Amino acid sequence: MSTLVKQQAPAAAATKALSRRSSSRRGRFVLNLVVVALMIIWAVPTVGLLISSLRPQSVLSSSGWWTAFAPPYHFTMANYRDVFHQAGIGQAFVNSLLIAVPATVIPLFVAAFAAYAFSWMTFPGRDLLFVVVVGLLVVPLQTTLIPILKLFADWGLTGQFLAVWLAHTGYGLPFAVYLLRNFMGSLPRAVFESAAIDGANHVTSFFRLAVPMSLPAFAALAIFQFLFVWNDLLVSLIYIGLANPDNLPMTATIANLVNSLGGGWYLLGAAAFVSMALPLALFFGLQRYFVRGIVGGAVKG
Amino acid sequence: MATVALKDVTKVFPDGTIAVDNVNLDVGDGEFMVLLGPSGCGKSTVLRMVAGLEDPTSGAIVLDGELANDLAPRDRKIAMVFQDFALYPHMTVGDNIGFPLRLSGVDAEPRSERVADVASALGIGDVLGRRPSQLSGGQRQRVAMGRAIVRRPGLFLMDEPLSNLDSGLRAELRAEISGLTRELGVTTLYVTHDQAEALTMADRVAIMRRGVLQDVGTPTQVYGRPATLYVAAFLGAPRMNLLEAQVYVHLDRHIALHMGEQTLYLPWNDIRARAVAHYHGERIVVGMRAEALVPVPVDTEGDVLRGRIRYLEHHGHESLAFLDIGAYAVIVDDIGGTPPEVAGPRGLRRFGNLVKRVAGRGGEQELVGASVAGHNGRGGNGKPGPGGRNSEGVFSDPGRHHRRPAELAVRLAPYPAVGSGHPLAVSVRMEALHFFDDRGQRIDVGWR
Numbered sequence: 001m002s003t004l005v006k007q008q009a010p011a012a013a014a015t016k017a018l019s020r021r022s023s024s025r026r027g028r029f030v031l032n033l034v035v036v037a038l039m040i041i042w043a044v045p046t047v048g049l050l051i052s053s054l055r056p057q058s059v060l061s062s063s064g065w066w067t068a069f070a071p072p073y074h075f076t077m078a079n080y081r082d083v084f085h086q087a088g089i090g091q092a093f094v095n096s097l098l099i100a101v102p103a104t105v106i107p108l109f110v111a112a113f114a115a116y117a118f119s120w121m122t123f124p125g126r127d128l129l130f131v132v133v134v135g136l137l138v139v140p141l142q143t144t145l146i147p148i149l150k151l152f153a154d155w156g157l158t159g160q161f162l163a164v165w166l167a168h169t170g171y172g173l174p175f176a177v178y179l180l181r182n183f184m185g186s187l188p189r190a191v192f193e194s195a196a197i198d199g200a201n202h203v204t205s206f207f208r209l210a211v212p213m214s215l216p217a218f219a220a221l222a223i224f225q226f227l228f229v230w231n232d233l234l235v236s237l238i239y240i241g242l243a244n245p246d247n248l249p250m251t252a253t254i255a256n257l258v259n260s261l262g263g264g265w266y267l268l269g270a271a272a273f274v275s276m277a278l279p280l281a282l283f284f285g286l287q288r289y290f291v292r293g294i295v296g297g298a299v300k301g
Numbered sequence: 302m303a304t305v306a307l308k309d310v311t312k313v314f315p316d317g318t319i320a321v322d323n324v325n326l327d328v329g330d331g332e333f334m335v336l337l338g339p340s341g342c343g344k345s346t347v348l349r350m351v352a353g354l355e356d357p358t359s360g361a362i363v364l365d366g367e368l369a370n371d372l373a374p375r376d377r378k379i380a381m382v383f384q385d386f387a388l389y390p391h392m393t394v395g396d397n398i399g400f401p402l403r404l405s406g407v408d409a410e411p412r413s414e415r416v417a418d419v420a421s422a423l424g425i426g427d428v429l430g431r432r433p434s435q436l437s438g439g440q441r442q443r444v445a446m447g448r449a450i451v452r453r454p455g456l457f458l459m460d461e462p463l464s465n466l467d468s469g470l471r472a473e474l475r476a477e478i479s480g481l482t483r484e485l486g487v488t489t490l491y492v493t494h495d496q497a498e499a500l501t502m503a504d505r506v507a508i509m510r511r512g513v514l515q516d517v518g519t520p521t522q523v524y525g526r527p528a529t530l531y532v533a534a535f536l537g538a539p540r541m542n543l544l545e546a547q548v549y550v551h552l553d554r555h556i557a558l559h560m561g562e563q564t565l566y567l568p569w570n571d572i573r574a575r576a577v578a579h580y581h582g583e584r585i586v587v588g589m590r591a592e593a594l595v596p597v598p599v600d601t602e603g604d605v606l607r608g609r610i611r612y613l614e615h616h617g618h619e620s621l622a623f624l625d626i627g628a629y630a631v632i633v634d635d636i637g638g639t640p641p642e643v644a645g646p647r648g649l650r651r652f653g654n655l656v657k658r659v660a661g662r663g664g665e666q667e668l669v670g671a672s673v674a675g676h677n678g679r680g681g682n683g684k685p686g687p688g689g690r691n692s693e694g695v696f697s698d699p700g701r702h703h704r705r706p707a708e709l710a711v712r713l714a715p716y717p718a719v720g721s722g723h724p725l726a727v728s729v730r731m732e733a734l735h736f737f738d739d740r741g742q743r744i745d746v747g748w749r
């Protein structure tokens with residue numbers, strides 16, 4: 001009896017393993033299918049916009065973008081040419097850069113110092129202060145628009161890039177501090193203690209250890225913050241818009257296309273793609289930092 | 302090059318845990334001192350206080366004869382090797398080793414020279430350009446060592462540097478580290494929970510338990526004459542046999558040590574006889590290592606314990622027999638590290654004692670003894686009852702020690718022709734016995 005059971009057991013286990021493997025393969029197939037379907041649904045509007053941006057104005061206003069796949073084919077680069085020629089989009093692109101780069105670098109820089117202090121320095125009220133900073137995450141930026149605009153008006157900052165930099169720094173900091181602190185706090189403590197014994201003070205261990213070891217978090221945060229600022233219309237419209245339209249970024253200029261040209265809405269697709277170009281390049285350029293873990297090999301493992 | 306002294310050092314963590322309790326310790330110049338103890342005994346905390354990574358709650362840390370309590374870690378002229386190596390992951394091996402030099406402002410050229418010297422001495426000269434993640438465990442350990450010695454510190458602190466390596470590598474690096482520190486003549490404070498490391502590497506060993514320093518001495522001293530029951534139980538493989546014994550003094554002949562059904566006789570010419578005689582009528586702990594026991598023919602007379610083999614363990618070069626001799630073992634059960642049991646109300650403890658007696662031994666005589674203990678008096682037959690001082694300490698504190706039939710570990714030749722249940726007699730070298738009182742303190746005369 002016992003030998004019989006013994007013989008059956010491995011066989012049963014084998015069939016079970018087999019069925020488990022095939023069922024897991026089936027499960028993975030279904031999962032892949034769902035993911036691909038979601039991606040397609042997600043991408044459809046963008047694809048539609050891309051195709052629309054390539055169609056001439058006359059066709060665009062008479063038929064949907066999906067009809068472009070059937071003959072007769074009407075594709076043109078005229079919209080892109082018009083966007084570049086008519087709307088002063090070049091200056092707006094430069095403005096966007098002048099706004100987005102400092103508005104990304106400044107909060108990152110400040111948040112890095114704050115995150116280091118919250119992680120590795122001890123001072124009274126540290127945890128309370130951190131909770132307060134993170135608590136600011138729940139404040140909607142719209143509630144701050146009017147008071148800050150008044151403040152900027154008193155200081156004579158409205159219409160200048162500095163106003164938008166300061167505003168975006170303030171809006172971005174809570175999340176940046178939160179994310180960076182969590183990352184830096186999870187770096188191995190022994191590394192910092194070892195550096196302290198080796199003779200490093202806080203400044204040295206910040207620049208030599210904390211920053212290089214936190215590069216993946218910096219990259220992720222930089223992408224988030226840059227995209228947020230690049231795509232932002234509201235903040236720059238409020239703090240720059242009325243005072244100095246020459247300093248307006250791409251988002252505001254594109255929004256103005258419709259107003260200033262009346263029927264200029266057919267340019268929107270092309271203009272949107274022009275404004276998407278840089279974020280896309282940025283994303284693909286920094287993508288590897290999402291994947292690569294720089295911390296590997298610090299401690300045993 | 303440096304001396305370390307800890308004076309009444311206590312560390313209480315914010316949550317109220319007493320990690321280090323009034324520790325006094327002196328480490329001489331060039332000495333290799335090992336702090337040994339189970340995990341959580343406070344040995345790492347001591348090390349971190351010497352490093353300046355933790356501040357002592359009270360007491361003084363003296364480096365080179367000067368108070369160092371308020372010195373920053375970098376001003377203490379120390380180097381530390383961490384358990385998980387703590388290498389800088391984004392730097393190459395060369396930059397890792399050169400980091401302390403770079404911080405102290407050494408120029409690039411002499412720096413790389415010194416790094417190369419150290420690296421080749423440690424056998425990692427050919428991996429200087431790699432990053433820590435590309436190294437094996439042993440190489441990482443060597444990089445950590447290199448980073449520590451490159452600055453030529455006066456004091457080395459090592460926090461279980463070998464515990465993350467596999468055993469073969471550990472033995473190899475053990476010899477390497479002790480050779481290296483002796484060559485450099487650096488004072489070393491080395492923390493480990495591995496008694497083999499402690500006994501092989503140390504000039505002196507300090508054994509800690511629950512934040513309290515138990516014993517300090519050379520490996521021979523702490524192994525040969527442990528100061529407390531705990532040290533005795535912690536050191537040695539197989540562990541020391543610790544048996545409960547009832548002392549009965551025969552003034553004209555000897556001191557009888559009743560262990561369950563068997564008795565050993567300590568002659569008056571033993572130097573410790575007088576000290577043991579103070580415990581007349583009380584229970585003490587008798588410790589005997591396997592090397593104090595020699596198997597003899599069953600009918601041998603003299604200092605012999607007899608029993609049956611309960612089970613055997615074969616270790617290749619020897620076999621261990623575990624003998625049931627009808628005695629009770631004293632279990633020091635926090636070698637793994639359980640929090641200390643606070644002594645409960647007296648009556649409750651008594652009751653626990655009584656219950657244990659009834660359940661443990663049974664028999665009418667023992668019941669009488671137990672009731673005597675309960676009344677805190679003497680038995681009607683004039684003999685002192687097992688009450689009095691015994692009702693506290695090692696034997697009756699239910700939280701710390703359990704009562705269990707002793708299994709006497711005896712060394713036999715490999716793969717002996719005996720099996721479980723086989724009777725065996727062992728002769729006991731009386732001068733190699735250890736005696737401990739009910740507080741776990743060694744009973745001895747002028748012993749160190």
